[in-house]
Amino acid sequence: MQAIRYGVNWAQAQALYQRERADFAARRPRSRALSQQSAEHLLFGVPLHWMDDWSTPFALYVESAKGAAIRDVDGFSYTDFCLGDTGAMFGHAPQAVADAVAAQCAKGFTTMLPSADAAWVGGELSRRFGMEKWQFALSASDANRYAIRWARAITGRDKILVFNGCYHGTVDDVFVDLEHGQPVQRASLLGQVYDLTCHTRVVEFNDLAALESALAHGDVACVLAEPAMTNIGMVLPKPGFWEEAHAIIRRHGALLLMDETHTISSGPGGYAMAEGIPADMLVLGKPVAGGVPCAVYGFSADMAAKAEAAKRAAPPGHSGIGTTLSANMLALAAMRANLEQVMTDAAYAHMFRLARILEEGLRAAIARHDLPWCVTRIGARTEFQFCPHPPQNGSEAEAILDGELEHIVHLYLLNRGLLITPFHNMMLVCPDTTEADIARFVDVFDNLLAQLKG
Numbered sequence: 382m383q384a385i386r387y388g389v390n391w392a393q394a395q396a397l398y399q400r401e402r403a404d405f406a407a408r409r410p411r412s413r414a415l416s417q418q419s420a421e422h423l424l425f426g427v428p429l430h431w432m433d434d435w436s437t438p439f440a441l442y443v444e445s446a447k448g449a450a451i452r453d454v455d456g457f458s459y460t461d462f463c464l465g466d467t468g469a470m471f472g473h474a475p476q477a478v479a480d481a482v483a484a485q486c487a488k489g490f491t492t493m494l495p496s497a498d499a500a501w502v503g504g505e506l507s508r509r510f511g512m513e514k515w516q517f518a519l520s521a522s523d524a525n526r527y528a529i530r531w532a533r534a535i536t537g538r539d540k541i542l543v544f545n546g547c548y549h550g551t552v553d554d555v556f557v558d559l560e561h562g563q564p565v566q567r568a569s570l571l572g573q574v575y576d577l578t579c580h581t582r583v584v585e586f587n588d589l590a591a592l593e594s595a596l597a598h599g600d601v602a603c604v605l606a607e608p609a610m611t612n613i614g615m616v617l618p619k620p621g622f623w624e625e626a627h628a629i630i631r632r633h634g635a636l637l638l639m640d641e642t643h644t645i646s647s648g649p650g651g652y653a654m655a656e657g658i659p660a661d662m663l664v665l666g667k668p669v670a671g672g673v674p675c676a677v678y679g680f681s682a683d684m685a686a687k688a689e690a691a692k693r694a695a696p697p698g699h700s701g702i703g704t705t706l707s708a709n710m711l712a713l714a715a716m717r718a719n720l721e722q723v724m725t726d727a728a729y730a731h732m733f734r735l736a737r738i739l740e741e742g743l744r745a746a747i748a749r750h751d752l753p754w755c756v757t758r759i760g761a762r763t764e765f766q767f768c769p770h771p772p773q774n775g776s777e778a779e780a781i782l783d784g785e786l787e788h789i790v791h792l793y794l795l796n797r798g799l800l801i802t803p804f805h806n807m808m809l810v811c812p813d814t815t816e817a818d819i820a821r822f823v824d825v826f827d828n829l830l831a832q833l834k835g
C-alpha cells in the first residue's frame with residue numbers, strides 16, 4: 382500500500398473513510414430502510430444501477446429538491462453542487478418551469494403532434510446556437526445517436542471519430558478507447574456483441590496530427606466531440622486547437638458534431654458559440670428543459686437541406702430516428718419556460734461570478750496544504766483533479782482518476798451537507814447558489830485537506 386497517494390496520507394484517509402461511512406449509516410435510518418425495501422424488487426436495490434455508484438454505504442433517498450438544495454428522507458439538507466450531473470444545472474424545479482409544467486399538465490402530456498410551443502422553441506434555439514433547423518429527443522444519448530445517423534445519411538460515410546476518454550451517453554459507437562495507441566472496445570460494456578472498432582476511430586484530444594491522419598482515409602462521417610472534455614475529468618482545448626481541428630475536419634469532408642450537453646455551462650449559447658467554433662450539428666440535453674427529460678439537436682442550413690434530401694431520397698418507412706414520446710408537449714412547455722425565463726444572461730452572470738470565487742477558494746486551499754492538485758473551470762463548471770497541472774488529453778486525465786480517493790472526498794463533503802458529482806470531482810453552481818454556500822464549501826474542503834494531509 383502506498384503511504385502517500387496524490388499527496389494524501391493514505392492510512393489516515395482510509396481511517397477517515399471508515400469513520401465517515403459509519404457516521405452516514407448511523408444517522409440515516411430512513412434511507413437505510415428504503416434501501417432494504419427497494420432491494421426486494423429493484424436490481425442492486427436502486428431504480429438505475431448507477432445510483433449505487435455513490436460514495437455512501439447505501440443510497441441516499443431524496444425527499445425533495447428545490448433550487449440549490451436537496452433534503453433527504455432523514456431530514457438532512459444539502460447544498461447541491463452535483464445538480465443531477467447537469468440535469469438541474471439551472472437549479473432544481475425552477476419556478477418558471479414548474480409553473481409551465483403544471484399548466485401544461487392540465488392540457489395534455491403527449492399526442493405525437495406539435496404544440497404551439499414548438500415554433501417558438503425552434504426559433505429561440507436557432508437564435509442562441511446559430512443552427513438553422515432542430516429536432517428533439519428524450520435524452521442527450523438519444524440525440525447523439527440520431528445526430529450520428531443523420532451525419533452518416535448526409536455524407537454516405539460509415540465511420541465516426543471520437544476523442545479518447547469521451548462520453549456522449551449510452552451511444553454504442555462512442556465506447557472505443559485508445560490503449561497503447563490502439564483502438565479497443567471498452568471492456569466494461571455489457572451485452573456488446575459486435576465490434577465497435579470497425580466503425581469508430583479514436584484519437585487523443587489536442588492531437589492535431591493524429592486527427593489529420595485518422596480523417597485522411599476519407600471515410601469519417603462526423604467528428605463527435607465535446608468542445609472541452611468534461612467526462613474524464615476536465616480537459617481543455619489548447620489555444621488554437623479548434624481552429625486547426627475545424628480546418629482539418631473540413632479538408633477531409635467530415636462533419637463536426639458538437640455535444641454541448643455539459644459545456645452549456647460556458648454560456649447561454651454553449652462553448653462553441655462563445656469561442657466561435659463553427660459546428661455543422663449540435664447536441665444539447667440534460668438541463669435544456671430545466672430537468673424535464675428532453676434533448677435537442679440542430680443542423681446548420683447546409684446540413685438541414687442535406688438531411689431533408691437524404692430522407693426524401695430514402696425508401697418509405699422508418700428512418701431509425703426518433704421515439705414516440707420525443708418532442709412531447711410537456712417537454713416543449715418546460716423547454717420554453719426554461720429558455721425564456723431561467724437560462725438567461727443574468728443567471729449565467731451570477732453563476733460565473735460564484736464559480737470564479739469557488740475556483741479561487743479551492744485553489745487557495747490546495748496551495749495552503751501544499752497538495753499536488755489543480756483546479757479547472759469552464760464557466761459554471763469547476764473541477765479539482767489529483768495532478769499538479771491540468772491534463773491535456775484523455776490518457777493523462779484517466780491516469781489520475783482514483784475512485785477510492787474520490788469516494789473519501791465525496792463522502793466527507795456529503796456528511797457535511799455538500800453534494801458533488803459522484804464521478805470524478807465536478808461541481809456546478811446554479812442560479813440559486815449563494816456566496817455563503819461557496820464560502821462553506823471552501824471551508825469544509827479546507828478542513829478535509831488538513832485531515833488528508835495528516
Ligand SMILES: Cc1ncc(COP(=O)(O)O)c(C=O)c1O
Pocket residue numbers: 466520521522523525548549550551607612640641642643666667
Ligand atoms: C457530454 C455528454 N453527452 C451526452 C450525455 C448523455 O446524457 P443522458 O444520460 O442524459 O442521455 C452525457 C451524460 O453525462 C454527457 O456528459
